[in-house]
Amino acid sequence: MKRDFDCDLLVVGLGPVGDVLSALATLHGLKVIAIDRSPTLFPLPRAAVFDHEIMRIFQAMGVAERIAPLCRVPDRYQFLTADRQVLLDFPVAPVGVFGWAETYALHQPAVEEVLRIRLAELAVQVELGVAFVQCTQDAAGVTADVVADGEARQIRARFMVGCDGSWSPVREALGITLDDYNFDEPWLVLDTIIENPGDLPIVCQQLCDPERPVTHMAMSGQRFRWEFMLKPGETAEDMLDDARIHALLNPWQCSDRLTIERKAVYRFHALVAKNWRDGRVLIAGDAAHQMPPFAGQGMCSGIRDAANLAWKLAAVIHGSASEAILDTYQQEREPHVRAIIATAIAMGEIVCLLDPAAAVGRNAAMLARKAAGAQDVSVAYPDLVGGFLTETPQAGALFPQPLAADGDRFDAVLGLGPVLIARTPLATQALPLRVVSLDAPELAKFAEALDRWLADAGADAVLIRPDRHVFGTGAAADLVSAWRAMAEQERVA
Ligand SMILES: Cc1cc2nc3c(=O)[nH]c(=O)nc-3n(C[C@H](O)[C@H](O)[C@H](O)COP(=O)(O)OP(=O)(O)OC[C@H]3O[C@@H](n4cnc5c(N)ncnc54)[C@H](O)[C@@H]3O)c2cc1C
Incomplete structure (x- = not known):
């Protein structure tokens, strides 16, 4: 085993979470090696939206001004009945308390490309086509076995973070198990390009139609997403048939104008890893938690993990805090993620209702509460609690980002x-x-x-x-x- 260190921090997996962690850790003065088993960026979108906290983290990385023009700020996010009555309405402030629009619709590969360019600007040692296999730990560091082009080698780091996605080989190597919410719904996800959208609505909507629950999102530019829930008895093979897809898109009368960029059947899960740290190895992003996409918060939560972890790792490595501060990462992040998962599941339970009689009851109850001024689901996520925080007023809250009269951000x-x-x-x-x-x-x-x-x-x-x-x-x-x-x-x- 190598005794000297190749880097302070080895980041395994360069999805959005690994990108952000690598950049922030580098800005905090750490020497980072970041590996990904794929030689290229994942070319297809997954996340459709992100929020103002994430744009603020992009700002800290020095890329917000480059990412904003790639995105579209939607007016609102709505959950509608089959006859288009509004069950839930989340208006989007164009400038929220954190100094950015509350929501951005994105094309994930375009945003990830900017993040990778930033890593190059920061001179992060990015190694693509390098797969993590396993690791061993000792009192001083972690030794990761990796393989590239069939050749095995080792990378020695003081700490390692697995940002290696839902199947996380790092999580597997540590033997960490998952807590399963047993939310398990199959959906067809369609990403399309429509050069001439015409009067196609530019919306972010969930159609809570028991006949066929549908998500419809105008993403950025000419990109539109539809998601169709599979009904009992339907298979992925049925749903991926082009004729079937065109029939599903019929109500939007755009089948003749669109190019299907990607069609895939996903099973939406809600899972949380039981431990996010084992000694000098931690996990973040989808490796640590997964959620159904109804709140648009999976990637956002992973990027918050990266922001929480980067400065704590730097504090430990620079000697200004002990290793125990790393335990505050899961203490702070897990309750926050679980609150968001609860929101995403609550939204999913509204959308995924297939029983027509139950849907009538749901609509009546929700519309009555809405008429009385109450909305069933809130997207005001909690402050951090416990962890590296005092017990004083506002501790754990995200500090606002005031804008100056000249547009400068705090x-x-x-x-x-x-x-x-x-x-x-x-x-x-x-x-x-x-x-x-x-x-x-x-x-x-x-x-x-x-x-x-x-x-x-x-x-x-x-x-x-x-x-x-x-x-x-x-x-x-x-x-x-x-x-x-x-x-x-x-x-x-
Ligand atoms: C249909 C759908 C809609 C979604 N919508 C939203 C949304 O609107 N908003 C939102 O915030 N989130 C959304 N999400 C969730 C979001 O896409 C994910 O949470 C996010 O992409 C996870 O990022 P990550 O960096 O943790 O993992 P990933 O993006 O999966 O990256 C993991 C990386 O690890 C690499 N890797 C894996 N194994 C190894 C190995 N052995 N060695 C080296 N590298 C390895 C992979 O190649 C990959 O690059 C959605 C997801 C889906 C499926």
Whole structure:
């Protein structure tokens, strides 16, 4: 076994999650090797939408301005009855509290291409056509056996993260099992290009028709997706037949104008890995959790994992926190992912109802509640709890990203490390983080918004983590001590 290290971090799998983790870890000063068994990018879309938190993470990576023009901002996401009454309505704010539009419809391969270009700009050592096989660990690091062009070799890293998708060979190698929600629905997914969409509706919709539940998404540019639920007795083979597909698309009267880019039958699952860390090896993204796509949050959740993990790995490797901080990754991320899975399943249970009588009852009940001003499903996802956080007001929330009058975004001032913003200046000797006074010139454009936020939180100061979650609010000196103590406590734990 090699004793010296090839890298600080070995990232296995370069889907969107591995791309983001590799970039952020590099920006945090780690030497990263990223491998993928495929020599090329996966050419077909899977994710249809992502949200403003993810665009903010892309911003931290330095690619948001390149990705935004590739995407379309939808007006809303709706769940409709067969006769087009609105059961659920999620309007999309063009600028949300995190400084970006609340939802973006994307073409996943185009976005992933930008992420890969960014890895090249950051000089990440990307090795394609290299497959992870297995690994061993010792007190200092991980040794991964990989194979490329039939040749076996080893890569030695201080830590390794499996971002290697739903079948995750890394998860398998660690023997980690999955918790299954037993949500298991087969759907035909059709990706199409329509050069002349004409009056085809530009929408993101779920048609909750018990005759045939359908998803219809106008993605970016000329790309449109339909998803058709399989009914009992229907097989993948039946559904993939072109004549059948054209019959399914009949109501949209566009079969003569479209090119089918991809047709596949997917089984939508809800699964969560029982352990996300085994010593120096962790898993993230689909390797750690999978969910049905009704909330459009599978990739988003994986990218949040990457943002949560990158700075913690860097803190450990740079010696500013103990390895125990890595346990806070699953502590913080798992409840968040489970809340989103619950939302995705609640949405799926509304959409996937095939019994016509039950659908009549569902519609009546939901429409009555909606008329009374209530909506059955919320997409306000929870704050982080537990983990590397204080128990102060707003701790665990994602800090907002105010926009200045000239359009500048607040995070540009924050940089990548932890930042304490305080009304009362703090004596600055050997602090483990950057301290900025509320009256500092660099905050001038945002001071009013920050002042309001601190007043609402009833706090003199806020400590913002590198992933933009609030570590805590209160007195500046207390927050610095809590950060130090928590890192030390973790070291002792
Ligand atoms: C129909 C559908 C619709 C969806 N819609 C949405 C949506 O609207 N919004 C959303 O956020 N999410 C959505 N998702 C989910 C989203 O596509 C996934 O969550 C996301 O792509 C997972 O990213 P990942 O990087 O974790 O894994 P992947 O993208 O699967 O990447 C894993 C990578 O690991 C590599 N790999 C595997 N084994 C090895 C090995 N042994 N060695 C080296 N490399 C290896 C693979 O080649 C691959 O590149 C949807 C999914 C589906 C199927």
